[in-house]
Amino acid sequence: xxxxxxxxWANGLIQKGxxxxxxxxxxxxxxxxxxxxxxxxxxxxxxxxxxAPVGWLNKILGFVVNFFRSIPCIILMVAxxxxxxxxxxxxxxxxxxIVTLIIAAAPYVARMVESSLREVDSGVIEAxxxxxxxxxxxxxxxxxxxxxxxxxxxxxxxxxxxLGYTALxxxxxxxxxxxxxIIYGHQRSNGDIIWLCVVLMVVIVQLIQILGTYLVRKLDKxxx
Amino acid sequence: MIxxxxxxxxxxxxxxxxxxxRDVNLTIRDGEIFGVIGLSGAGKSTLVRxxxxxxxxxxxxxxxDGRDIxxxxxxxxxxxxxxxxxxxxxxxxxxxxxxxxNVSFPLEISGTPRAKALDRCRELLQLVGLSDKENVYPxxxxxxxxxxxxxxxxxxxxxxxxxxxxxxxxxxxxxxxSILELLKQINRDLGVTIVIITHxxxxxxxxxxxxxxxxxxxxxxxxxxxxxxxxxxxxxxxELILPQERKALETTGGRRLRLIFGGAASRQPxxxxxxxxxxxxxxxxxxxxxxxxxxxxxxxxxxxxNDERDAERIIAWLNTNDVQWEEEKANV
Numbered sequence: 001x002x003x004x005x006x007x008x009w010a011n012g013l014i015q016k017g018x019x020x021x022x023x024x025x026x027x028x029x030x031x032x033x034x035x036x037x038x039x040x041x042x043x044x045x046x047x048x049x050x051x052a053p054v055g056w057l058n059k060i061l062g063f064v065v066n067f068f069r070s071i072p073c074i075i076l077m078v079a080x081x082x083x084x085x086x087x088x089x090x091x092x093x094x095x096x097x098i099v100t101l102i103i104a105a106a107p108y109v110a111r112m113v114e115s116s117l118r119e120v121d122s123g124v125i126e127a128x129x130x131x132x133x134x135x136x137x138x139x140x141x142x143x144x145x146x147x148x149x150x151x152x153x154x155x156x157x158x159x160x161x162x163l164g165y166t167a168l169x170x171x172x173x174x175x176x177x178x179x180x181x182i183i184y185g186h187q188r189s190n191g192d193i194i195w196l197c198v199v200l201m202v203v204i205v206q207l208i209q210i211l212g213t214y215l216v217r218k219l220d221k222x223x224x
Numbered sequence: 225m226i227x228x229x230x231x232x233x234x235x236x237x238x239x240x241x242x243x244x245x246r247d248v249n250l251t252i253r254d255g256e257i258f259g260v261i262g263l264s265g266a267g268k269s270t271l272v273r274x275x276x277x278x279x280x281x282x283x284x285x286x287x288x289d290g291r292d293i294x295x296x297x298x299x300x301x302x303x304x305x306x307x308x309x310x311x312x313x314x315x316x317x318x319x320x321x322x323x324x325x326n327v328s329f330p331l332e333i334s335g336t337p338r339a340k341a342l343d344r345c346r347e348l349l350q351l352v353g354l355s356d357k358e359n360v361y362p363x364x365x366x367x368x369x370x371x372x373x374x375x376x377x378x379x380x381x382x383x384x385x386x387x388x389x390x391x392x393x394x395x396x397x398x399x400x401x402s403i404l405e406l407l408k409q410i411n412r413d414l415g416v417t418i419v420i421i422t423h424x425x426x427x428x429x430x431x432x433x434x435x436x437x438x439x440x441x442x443x444x445x446x447x448x449x450x451x452x453x454x455x456x457x458x459x460x461x462x463e464l465i466l467p468q469e470r471k472a473l474e475t476t477g478g479r480r481l482r483l484i485f486g487g488a489a490s491r492q493p494x495x496x497x498x499x500x501x502x503x504x505x506x507x508x509x510x511x512x513x514x515x516x517x518x519x520x521x522x523x524x525x526x527x528x529x530n531d532e533r534d535a536e537r538i539i540a541w542l543n544t545n546d547v548q549w550e551e552e553k554a555n556v
Contacts, residue, residue, distance in 0.1 A: 127316035127374075130276055131330040131381070132305035141333065145320050221361040222319045 004190045013180065018200055020094065021176035025163045025204075028098050032105035032162065033155070039065070039106065040113025041139060051125060052135050068107040074168050076104045081172065097166070097174035105162050112154035116147045149220035156212025160205050167201070177201055225289060226252040226275060226385065226419070232283030233270050244270040245281070246441045254384075257411050257418045259432035259449070261464060264423060267441040272387050272421045276308045277301060288385075306334055309378030309416075313390035315370040317362040323349070323373050324358045330380045348376035352406060368399035375406065379416070386410070388420045392427060400424075404431050425464055429453070437461045453521050466523060478507070478527045479535060480552035483542070485513065485522045494547060495526070502541050504534035525552060 008014050039061065045051050046058040068076065077100040084096035120143055128142045144151070167178030177197045185193035231248040234241050244267045252258045262268045273279035274286055277293060285292045293304060317326050324345055331341035349355050352372040362370055371391060378386055388407065392400040408431045411418050420432060428435050428449060436446040439460035445452060456465045483494070499505060506526045513522025528535040542549050 121314075121316065123312060123314045123316040124318060126278060127310070127312060128329075129278055130305060130308070130310040130387075131333065131377075132302040133333050134302060137333050141329075142318065146318060148320060219320075221321075222363045 002190050002192055004184060004188065005192060005196065008180070008184060008193070013184075014196070014200075017175065017177045017180045017197070018204070020174075021163065021166055021178070021201075022204065024094060024098055024101070024166045024169065024174065024176055025159060028101035028105060028166070029155070029159045029162050031098070031102040032109045032158065035102065035106035036109025037113050039110035040117065041143070043110060043114045044117040044143070045135065045139065049122070051129070051138055065107040065110055068104070069111070073104050073165055074171065077101070077165075077168065077172060080104070092173040094169075094174050094176075097169040097172050100172065101162060101165050101169065104165060105158065108161065109154075109158050112158055113151065116150035116154050117143050119150050120146045149216045149222075152212060152216050152219065156209060156216075159208050159212075163201070163205060163208070225254055225287075226250075226417070227287040228271075228274070228284065229287065230284035231271075231274060231281050231286065233267075233274060233279060234282045243441050245274070248284070248438075248443055250436055250443065250446065252417060252419055254417050255411070255415055256433040257408070257420065257431050259420045259422065259428040259435040260438055261422055261425065261428050261435060262438035262460070263464075266438045268421045268423075268438050269389060271438065272310075272389050272419060275385075275387055275419065276305050276310060306330065306381040307383050308385045308387060309381070309383040310387040310389065311371065311374045311378050311391045313393045315362075315367070315374045315394075317370055317373055317377075319362055322359050322361055323354060323365070326362065326373055327376045327380055330377060334381060344380060345376070348379055351379075351410075352376045366399075367395050368403060371395065371399075371403050372406065375403075375410070379410065379414070384415075384417060386416050386418045388418065388422075390421055390423070393422065393424065400427070401430070407431060437464065450521075478530050480509065480525055480527050481539075481542075481549045482552050483524045483526060484548040484550070485524070494545075495524075497545075498538060498541055502534070502537045504529050504531070504538060506538065 043058065043061055043065070046054040046061070048055065048058075050058075071079070077097075080100040080103045081091045081096065083103060084099040085091040087099055088095045090096055124142060124146060125138060128138050133142070166174065166176055167181070169176065170179035170182045177200055181194050181197035184190060185197060228248050228250045231245055232243070233245040234243045248271060250258075260268050260271060270279055274281045275288075277286065281294065286294055288304070288308075293301065296304065318329060321329065324342075327345040327348055328341050331344060336344070346355070346358075349358060352375055354369060354372055354376070357365065357369065357373075362373065365373065374391075375386075386407075391407075392403050395403060404427065407418055407420075410416050411431075420427060422428065432449050434447065435449050435452055437444045437452070437456075437458060437460055439458070444458040445456070445461045452461060453465055456462045485494075495506065495508065506528060508524060508526050510525040511522070512524075528538055539549075
């Protein structure tokens with residue numbers, strides 16, 4: 001272990017890095033769902049085979065989502081700096097990072113949600129319609145609850161992806177494990193710092209995955 | 225009463241038009257069990273979905289209790305659907321809800337107070353014989369149990385009508401029988417008018433009062449089940465009802481007669497009397513009889529002995545005993 005490692009540890013920088021990574025991931029994921037969940041629902045229900053087909057809306061939203069999804073994350077984040085400045089008044093730091101992360105992740109989340117909803121048997125929707133459900137009741141009481149296990153599985157995957165994005169945030173002056181790996185590890189040639197960050201990231205990912213799998217298993221009422 | 229008037233449905237897509245229903249006219253009377261039978265693709269699923277407008281007909285009217293529902297505003301249509309329950313071949317239960325949660329679902333969406341809903345659900349679960357499964361999830365139930373839950377769910381809002389779309393097609397014969405019994409009981413005790421869509425003759429046979437035979441998007445024949453069974457007129461009805469003689473056993477090459485039983489004749493041991501009194505054997509190639517409302521309808525294909533005189537004697541015996549018969553062509 002290099003001297004640098006003990007120095008960082010003693011100063012609490014590594015602990016702080018872990019915390020920053022975790023909260024950036026959590027906040028970004030939460031807000032990405034605030035945007036992405038309704039967007040995914042709208043994409044699903046306005047589809048030609050959905051419960052409220054609206055062709056033009058579906059096409060426009062689909063195009064926007066695909067547009068954002070096709071830009072590499074790091075470039076999108078840089079491109080969204082003005083947006084962050086507009087919203088928060090700052091273009092650097094963790095706040096800006098979170099804003100850009102949300103914009104980068106929301107379209108991804110929307111597609112995850114859309115694919116989870118697509119798994120709900122169309123016959124169940126038809127049954128709900130035959131009972132006189134309104135579209136809103138179908139969304140809130142059939143689609144979302146029936147897709148819940150799949151939505152949680154999707155959220156687990158999204159969270160891990162967003163965790164990866166946070167490491168890129170060092171480029172925008174964000175902090176966290178990504179920044180530690182780049183500044184203290186890469187730029188000062190401390191291989192063990194890089195590896196330490198890698199190990200810590202792996203541990204966090206594992207914990208997220210374990211939690212996600214546990215929730216899915218507990219909440220899914222099929223095949224038990 | 226459900227009246228379908230000049231009902232037509234054409235699906236339009238980029239690849240062209242498909243006509244699923246053409247000029248369908250049917251009246252389903254209150255309190256009856258009405259069957260619609262047809263081969264797959266005949267249009268029967270579209271037909272049943274036009275009754276609650278899950279499918280919008282492109283022509284004609286759907287008149288329920290005197291109101292043409294095709295012109296109803298959406299809000300009233302949703303309210304009307306609570307008066308028309310529906311069950312499906314694939315059950316379509318909410319997998320993430322318990323049995324109780326499924327049965328209470330229509331009550332929740334119609335805003336029934338919780339306590340009242342719970343009472344109603346317990347009552348229904350008792351009716352379908354699943355009181356002990358309240359807190360079980362659908363994945364732990366058998367097919368027949370799932371359909372019972374679906375039936376309880378469909379009845380939750382006290383509908384006057386129940387639509388059954390191939391409701392027993394995914395079930396084994398014993399389960400089919402018990403589900404049909406349950407439907408009959410619901411019809412009898414609760415006075416629910418039932419419309420049954422099926423491709424299985426035995427379903428019509430067992431519980432329907434009247435039947436419509438649908439073929440190539442049109443109603444080919446309609447009438448009381450006993451009448452249609454005794455004397456099917458359309459080609460499709462004959463195919464569905466009469467035995468498939470191609471499956472008949474191989475023969476020794478003698479003349480073949482189709483004996484037709486309608487009503488009382490089936491109660492007599494015709495074949496054994498025939499053999500004894502004519503002193504000649506007949507070979508039974510095929511037999512299929514059905515009981516409907518206490519009388520038996522059926523067909524039997526027999527092969528006469530090669531001896532010309534024996535054969536004539538048998539035909540004479542059939543004529544004197546009023547057994548209806550027709551000569552079957554060889555090599556059918």
